[in-house]
Amino acid sequence: MGRLSGTIHPTLYGGDRRLDGQLKRGSVVTVAALGDYGKLRPAVVVQSDFFREHPSITLCLITSDLRDTPRFRLTVHPSPENGLQRPSQIMVDKIMTVSRDKMRDVIGRLDDKTMVEVNRTLALWVVLVNLLLPHC
Template sequence: MDLELERGDIVVCALSGDFGKPRPAVVVQSNLFNSTHPSVTLCPITTHIVEAPLFRLMLIPSAKNGLKQSSQIMVDKITTL
């Protein structure tokens, strides 16, 4: 089964290291690469809110994003799977 992802999609994944538990992540990779590369670049999302506006972007829960709690995109933890 091929999974078609687009930039901005929120997916659930397990990353390596300290952030290895299943968690939501936002796809940040350009759509130009999604069909030609076997990997995808993501930023994990956390509900642990910290004051770091350059590294953590706020997300408010909505029906569109499927989040249940206020969360932050961990820009400082960008990774490729």
């Protein structure tokens, strides 16, 4: 699959839904990423809802450039609920904390089953599994 190129127009990802109160863990948002990933792209919020008032937010970037790396890239198929337009992958290896003003629109939300997989993959990526299973 090809990589998204250029800027993302809000209607490409399910309309122009602003962040007003909709931003929660599991929300799929568009974000102006920094550095090597510095273009407007989708991302999933992985930060706890407990920290809603914090000025920054932690995300995993999403790409349509599919790779065979199931240990740290989770494939998600497009749906009206998640707002994605192409088969994509959550890049758990690309965790990023950004200022809230770098985020644009909430385009959807991941289902509970997908978020369980995100949790498991994040735990493996940052070695939180050792807290649960000391023999790892």
